[in-house]
Amino acid sequence: MSWWPHCLIPTAVTAALLAASPAAAQDTPDFAAIAGTFEENCVACHGGEDAVLGLRLDSLDGVKRGSENGPVAVPGRPGESELVRRIKGISEPRMPLTGPPFLDDAQIADIESWVAAGMPGTAAPGPEAVAPPRHRPAPGESVAWSDVAPILMKRCVKCHTDGGLRGRPPEGLRLKTREMVLAGGERVAVIPGNAGASELVRRIRGQSRPRMPLDGPPFLDGDEIRLITDWIAQGAPDDSGRRAPVPVGARVRFEGVLTGRWQVDGTPVTVTGGTRIDKPPRVGDGVEVRGTVGADGSVLVQRLRRR
Numbered sequence: 001m002s003w004w005p006h007c008l009i010p011t012a013v014t015a016a017l018l019a020a021s022p023a024a025a026q027d028t029p030d031f032a033a034i035a036g037t038f039e040e041n042c043v044a045c046h047g048g049e050d051a052v053l054g055l056r057l058d059s060l061d062g063v064k065r066g067s068e069n070g071p072v073a074v075p076g077r078p079g080e081s082e083l084v085r086r087i088k089g090i091s092e093p094r095m096p097l098t099g100p101p102f103l104d105d106a107q108i109a110d111i112e113s114w115v116a117a118g119m120p121g122t123a124a125p126g127p128e129a130v131a132p133p134r135h136r137p138a139p140g141e142s143v144a145w146s147d148v149a150p151i152l153m154k155r156c157v158k159c160h161t162d163g164g165l166r167g168r169p170p171e172g173l174r175l176k177t178r179e180m181v182l183a184g185g186e187r188v189a190v191i192p193g194n195a196g197a198s199e200l201v202r203r204i205r206g207q208s209r210p211r212m213p214l215d216g217p218p219f220l221d222g223d224e225i226r227l228i229t230d231w232i233a234q235g236a237p238d239d240s241g242r243r244a245p246v247p248v249g250a251r252v253r254f255e256g257v258l259t260g261r262w263q264v265d266g267t268p269v270t271v272t273g274g275t276r277i278d279k280p281p282r283v284g285d286g287v288e289v290r291g292t293v294g295a296d297g298s299v300l301v302q303r304l305r306r307r
């Protein structure tokens, strides 16, 4: 993620690209002309106080300041600018990390000519300075997908997406959209209405290991964990408040501490005559649970094992 070797593109090629780009035909490129592209494709991760790598693309100052590794753009030298190299895929991973789709040719050309022109723009306060801080639902209030999406985007999607930092999404779990979060991967990670048995919640709390995000600490803060927990407890609703269906019959697997007969970390699970119990656990023991989701969102345990 550091500075890459300089200038692999011959200047002639760059010049040809510039000449062909629509923005080059216009008078002078201005930050205002590309701010929308950043807003739409980058700011979900590279915006705000907790921007990924400290790189804020939500204001001219932020772009000029660069990341914790240093500047990402050199005025007048797009070929040496990590910003340009990332959107073209010359440096990897290519940005936006959520791609494909990546930026289209015209958007790339506009950013390239803006850097080539010396990164001009009026240093007006960025949207973050003007917009009021995002309202977060207080405990007890309804939580919508759009309240939790920014947390997943900044802290989780970098690995849990196709072509993320780990190549394939770990355990097949993609976390980019609500549909993906609900679909889960090899198992479901979210049981709407049953946060305690949802592996996604258990992982961010550290009840199932390894704790997520895998690159923590820092892990999520208490407020972020509460928001995600409440969202799932409330049925993982979309932005119009519609609850997600319970994925009846889907497979789940998690580990935790047996806190009663039968509950794991305080969450009741259904153990029947058909449950296979290996190495019979006692209350206080660490256990692994495999099962399926029942019609009411409870976990029907197929196999319970002391760890």
Ligand code: HEC
Residues within 6 Å of the ligand: 001, 002, 003, 038, 041, 042, 043, 044, 045, 046, 052, 053, 055, 057, 067, 068, 069, 070, 072, 082, 083, 084, 086, 087, 092, 093, 095, 096, 097, 098, 103, 153, 154, 157, 158, 165
């Ligand atoms: C899903 C979150 C996400 C999105 C969306 C995203 N990025 Fe990134 N970006 C990252 C992560 C994570 C890294 C660090 C990757 C690595 O290990 O190099 C990164 C690294 C970068 C870097 C390198 C910074 C440095 O100092 O090495 C640049 C430049 C960059 N992104 C620009 C962009 C641009 C431009 C967009 C939009 C077109 C974008 N990113 C969209 C997550 C994202």
Ligand code: HEC
Residues within 6 Å of the ligand: 152, 155, 156, 157, 158, 159, 160, 165, 166, 170, 171, 173, 185, 186, 187, 188, 189, 199, 200, 201, 203, 204, 209, 210, 212, 213, 214, 215, 220
């Ligand atoms: C640096 C990469 C990385 C980041 C960032 C990351 N994860 Fe993971 N995640 C992994 C890996 C690798 C695994 C598989 C680990 C294992 O269980 O051995 C995993 C596993 C999981 C699982 C278990 C899936 C299952 O079916 O067992 C869940 C749930 C999960 N992550 C959620 C999250 C959440 C939520 C975040 C953000 C708060 C997050 N992850 C951030 C790499 C990451």
